[in-house]
Amino acid sequence: xxxxxxxxxxxxxxxxxxxxxxxxxxxxxxxxxxxxxxxxxxxxxxxxxxxxxxxxxxxxxxxxxxxxxxxxxxxxxxxxxxxxxxxxxxxxxxxxxxxxxxxxxxxxxxxxxxxxxxxxxxxxxxxxxxxxxxxxxxxxxxxxxxxxxxxxxxxxxxxxxxxxxxxxxxxxxxxxxxx
Amino acid sequence: xxxxxxxxxxxxxxxxxxxxxxxxxxxxxxxxxxxxxxxxxxxxxxxxxxxxxxxxxxxxxxxxxxxxxxxxxxxxxxxxxxxxxxxxxxxxxxxxxxxxxxxxxxxxxxxxxxxxxxxxxxxxxxxxxxxxxxxxxxxxxxxxxxxxxxxxxxxxxxxxxxxxxxxxxxxxxxxxxxxxxxxxxxxxxxxxxxxxxxxxxxxxxxxxxxxxxxxxxxxxxxxxxxxxxxxxxxxxxxxxxxxxxxxxxxxxxxxxxxxxxxxxxxxxxxxxxxxxxxxxxxxxxxxxxxxxxxxxxxxxxxxxxxxxxxxxxxxxxxxxxxxxxxxxxxxxxxxxxxxxxxx
Amino acid sequence: xxxxxxxxxxxxxxxxxxxxxxxxxxxxxxxxxxxxxxxxxxxxxxxxxxxxxxxxxxxxxxxxxxxxxxxxxxxxxxxxxxxxxxxxxxxxxxxxxxxxxxxxxxxxxxxxxxxxxxxxxxxxxxxxxxxxxxxxxxxxxxxxxxxxxxxxxxxxxxxxxxxxxxxxxxxxxxxxxxxxxxxxxxxxxxxxxxxxxxxxxxxxxxxxxxxxxxxxxxxxxxxxxxxxxxxxxxxxxxxxxxxxxxxxxxxxxxxxxxxxxxxxxxxxxxxxxxxxxxxxxxxxxxxxxxxxxxxxxxxxxxxxxxxxxxxxxxxxxxxxxxxxxxxxxxxxxxxxxxxxxxxxxxxxxxxxxxxxxxxxxxxxxxxxxxxxxxxxxxxxxxxxxxxxxxxxxxxxxxxxxxxxxx
Numbered sequence: 005x006x007x008x009x010x011x012x013x014x015x016x017x018x019x020x021x022x023x024x025x026x027x028x029x030x031x032x033x034x035x036x037x038x039x040x041x042x043x044x045x046x047x048x049x050x051x052x053x054x055x056x057x058x059x060x061x062x063x064x065x066x067x068x069x070x071x072x073x074x075x076x077x078x079x080x081x082x083x084x085x086x087x088x089x090x091x092x093x094x095x096x097x098x099x100x101x102x103x104x105x106x107x108x109x110x111x112x113x114x115x116x117x118x119x120x121x122x123x124x125x126x127x128x129x130x131x132x133x134x135x136x137x138x139x140x141x142x143x144x145x146x147x148x149x150x151x152x153x154x155x156x157x158x159x160x161x162x163x164x165x166x167x168x169x170x171x172x173x174x175x176x177x178x179x180x181x182x183x
Numbered sequence: 184x185x186x187x188x189x190x191x192x193x194x195x196x197x198x199x200x201x202x203x204x205x206x207x208x209x210x211x212x213x214x215x216x217x218x219x220x221x222x223x224x225x226x227x228x229x230x231x232x233x234x235x236x237x238x239x240x241x242x243x244x245x246x247x248x249x250x251x252x253x254x255x256x257x258x259x260x261x262x263x264x265x266x267x268x269x270x271x272x273x274x275x276x277x278x279x280x281x282x283x284x285x286x287x288x289x290x291x292x293x294x295x296x297x298x299x300x301x302x303x304x305x306x307x308x309x310x311x312x313x314x315x316x317x318x319x320x321x322x323x324x325x326x327x328x329x330x331x332x333x334x335x336x337x338x339x340x341x342x343x344x345x346x347x348x349x350x351x352x353x354x355x356x357x358x359x360x361x362x363x364x365x366x367x368x369x370x371x372x373x374x375x376x377x378x379x380x381x382x383x384x385x386x387x388x389x390x391x392x393x394x395x396x397x398x399x400x401x402x403x404x405x406x407x408x409x410x411x412x413x414x415x416x417x418x419x420x421x422x423x424x425x426x427x428x429x430x431x432x433x434x435x436x437x438x439x440x441x442x443x444x445x446x447x448x449x450x451x452x453x454x455x456x457x458x459x460x461x462x463x464x465x466x467x468x469x470x471x472x473x474x475x476x477x478x479x480x481x482x483x484x485x486x487x488x489x490x491x492x493x494x495x496x497x498x499x500x501x502x503x504x505x506x507x508x509x510x511x512x513x514x515x516x517x518x519x520x521x522x523x524x525x526x
Numbered sequence: 527x528x529x530x531x532x533x534x535x536x537x538x539x540x541x542x543x544x545x546x547x548x549x550x551x552x553x554x555x556x557x558x559x560x561x562x563x564x565x566x567x568x569x570x571x572x573x574x575x576x577x578x579x580x581x582x583x584x585x586x587x588x589x590x591x592x593x594x595x596x597x598x599x600x601x602x603x604x605x606x607x608x609x610x611x612x613x614x615x616x617x618x619x620x621x622x623x624x625x626x627x628x629x630x631x632x633x634x635x636x637x638x639x640x641x642x643x644x645x646x647x648x649x650x651x652x653x654x655x656x657x658x659x660x661x662x663x664x665x666x667x668x669x670x671x672x673x674x675x676x677x678x679x680x681x682x683x684x685x686x687x688x689x690x691x692x693x694x695x696x697x698x699x700x701x702x703x704x705x706x707x708x709x710x711x712x713x714x715x716x717x718x719x720x721x722x723x724x725x726x727x728x729x730x731x732x733x734x735x736x737x738x739x740x741x742x743x744x745x746x747x748x749x750x751x752x753x754x755x756x757x758x759x760x761x762x763x764x765x766x767x768x769x770x771x772x773x774x775x776x777x778x779x780x781x782x783x784x785x786x787x788x789x790x791x792x793x794x795x796x797x798x799x800x801x802x803x804x805x806x807x808x809x810x811x812x813x814x815x816x817x818x819x820x821x822x823x824x825x826x827x828x829x830x831x832x833x834x835x836x837x838x839x840x841x842x843x844x845x846x847x848x849x850x851x852x853x854x855x856x857x858x859x860x861x862x863x864x865x866x867x868x869x870x871x872x873x874x875x876x877x878x879x880x881x882x883x884x885x886x887x888x889x890x891x892x893x894x895x896x897x898x899x900x901x902x903x904x905x906x907x908x909x910x911x912x913x914x915x916x917x918x919x920x921x922x923x924x925x926x927x928x929x930x931x932x
Binding site: 331398399401405406409487488493495 | 549551557558559573660661662663664665666667670671674730731734736737739740912913914915917
Binding site: 034057062069070073074076077080132133 | 333
């Protein structure tokens with residue numbers, strides 16, 4: 005079966021799985037994050053292989069370029085070291101393994117059921133910007149707009165969370181000064 | 184892909200890479216000469232005629248300096264940092280159209296490495312990962328000052344990427360394409376985007392300064408507070424890579440600005456030239472003239488303005504630039520809708 | 527653990543107000559912004575400074591102890607090395623202290639000459655300080671403009687005494703030679719060109735939006751607090767107290783000149799910058815007046831026991847030879863007593879407290895060094911500000927390591 009697949013795909017998949025494994029197994033959180041970034045790169049490369057350049061670049065911009073920078077930012081600020089890391093019991097590891105395993109099972113099952121539908125390519129050049137835009141703004145316009153509203157809500161929520169902390173702080177200091 | 188095209192692209196990549204590196208070399212020289220001009224000094228003038236060989240002397244010096252990796256640094260990440268900075272800086276040039284084409288050996292060689300249909304997004308993607316070189320290097324040095332530099336750089340990059348993207352989206356909405364080549368082709372003669380997007384251009388210029396870590400946004404290296412910022416522990420060519428990548432970034436962002444806002448290789452009266460060879464060369468020359476102008480602008484700003492404080496930088500980014508960019512985008516959208524449909 | 531006590535200062539910080547970890551940051555001893563060698567051990571939360579512990583003594587050269595072994599005229603070179611940005615003021619201040627103790631009256635011309643030299647030194651000092659504030663905000667260009675002007679001032683020093691940085695200018699009783707014609711020519715040229723270039727520098731920074739944003743509100747000090755610390759000079763005036771030794775306790779005929787004392791309001795970095803800028807203008811004004819009103823007369827007091835005779839005289843007359851020998855060997859008798867003399871130095875009241883027991887050397891000499899005082903207030907001024915402000919506060923107070931450590 006492996007012989008039928010193109011070599012770039014094999015190499016990329018190998019790299020993806022390797023780096024994804026390193027994300028989980030690495031002790032150093034910064035190394036984990038860097039490996040995760042590398043994983044995103046390889047996934048983007050997969051997208052390119054599928055001729056979905058838009059997705060590839062957006063994946064890079066959003067995940068590798070913004071979210072992981074924030075991750076790294078926080079990790080650097082916290083400067084986690086072995087001493088400061090809280091000791092976790094093995095039960096956590098077992099629980100995580102079970103839940104991840106179940107998730108894997110469900111995903112594989114879902115792919116099994118959906119079968120051939122995934123491989124079909126309904127629109128010519130679906131990965132390109134124009135086709136993607138057309139589909140998004142015609143067939144999937146409602147979910148798309150809903151996602152937009154969801155993001156807006158999330159943004160407002162984040163701002164509120166940031167603000168509330170300060171408000172609470174001010175309240176506490178006021179109470180302290182009063183009492 | 185036939186082998187001739189492959190060879191053609193390979194040669195083009197090598198040529199563009201070489202030009203980029205030589206440009207970066209000579210921008211260091213130019214920076215010093217221009218700084219000297221602004222500061223009423225002479226600048227480097229000892230090596231070669233007018234000091235023209237100075238960058239090679241500098242490069243040679245950097246190469247032969249002792250390489251020091253601090254004992255408590257993360258060795259591999261410490262090495263990886265400047266490498267990432269350099270790679271990211273150099274790969275951006277892939278989507279920039281330097282000219283239409285040149286007839287060489289009977290082939291019509293397109294003067295662009297890859298005419299991808301998402302050129303603008305590609306640039307945004309590369310820019311957004313450009314910060315990793317600084318972050319990794321700053322963190323791996325295991326030095327507080329470099330960590331401060333890295334943290335400052337990352338926060339700054341994230342903040343200014345947003346308004347940069349928003350400023351670019353307005354142009355994309357106007358031109359209806361993400362390909363840099365198409366964008367340039369639309370701006371025939373003097374029909375440049377900057378006339379339609381003046382605010383967008385100013386926002387983009389500011390963001391470009393911030394993304395290149397140039398004054399007044401050079402908080403990541405900020406020699407008076409953080410000594411050298413993220414590259415405080417670096418020496419030899421690793422330091423050279425960081426410094427080089429800054430100049431390459433400057434070169435590339437100037438090229439992007441020229442393409443997106445100033446018509447790229449277009450110049451008035453271009454259609455009068457019929458010989459494709461002369462036309463190609465003239466286009467490349469015009470493109471480079473525009474790039475040099477922006478690089479000069481970058482240097483001019485650096486040697487004139489003080490730098491921001493960190494909180495002021497953030498305030499400018501989030502409270503001034505992003506609202507302005509959103510407003511610009513909204514106005515562009517409204518106008519283009521009106522133009523296409525009327526009321 | 528809710529509280530952290532800082533060693534040495536005993537300051538207590540509550541951890542409840544802190545977001546992340548507290549880090550220790552060594553600002554110095556070799557940091558490009560310390561402009562000399564001194565250290566600050568900062569406790570920082572991110573970039574916010576929670577506490578600062580200043581450390582001094584990196585270039586302590588025991589000047590006060592050295593002075594107890596040196597004859598009076600040999601102490602002048604030591605004073606050069608206090609505030610090396612304005613050595614002539616230090617030199618002349620020392621000469622005036624000895625003159626005060628020995629009761630020497632100097633001619634009016636000497637006073638005026640001294641005023642010219644001291645005001646030139648003040649300009650040089652303030653230029654260094656203000657242009658370095660520019661550098662610390664990232665604007666390097668103004669620095670090079672003003673250092674060219676400082677260079678011209680150094681050339682003027684050269685015309686007077688042959689030296690540039692450590693001037694060792696003048697002698698007890700006056701100057702070693704009169705101002706030469708070429709000095710006058712150069713000074714006139716300087717007075718003509720300097721204000722133009724200086725205003726260019728002023729335009730580059732004073733109303734620059736980014737610069738103002740950076741320096742306004744950075745490292746402020748209240749006038750009461752400044753007085754409690756016994757601030758003086760431009761730093762005190764920036765806080766709004768109009769104290770200037772040149773006016774309050776005039777020396778060297780400063781009462782003859784008409785000049786203004788600029789006063790700030792908030793005592794922050796911007797006020798210190800603007801006060802120094804204005805003082806430079808006033809200094810130019812004073813120099814112009816001194817040149818205009820310069821009385822004729824001798825360029826030194828007639829005190830053979832302190833003032834070296836001309837070399838020809840040494841070879842010809844007995845008395846001159848004796849005085850020459852005594853002065854060079856440091857065997858000049860000085861009356862016993864104690865005296866305090868202060869001059870308005872480059873960055874504050876530079877005082878000399880001199881106790882003499884009548885011997886060939888001072889019994890005790892203490893320099894009242896303004897930098898030493900400013901540096902004590904430094905931790906208080908930077909606590910709760912960010913690192914960038916701390917750097918600006920340091921450069922705007924013009925703390926010179928040589929004067930700080932003595």
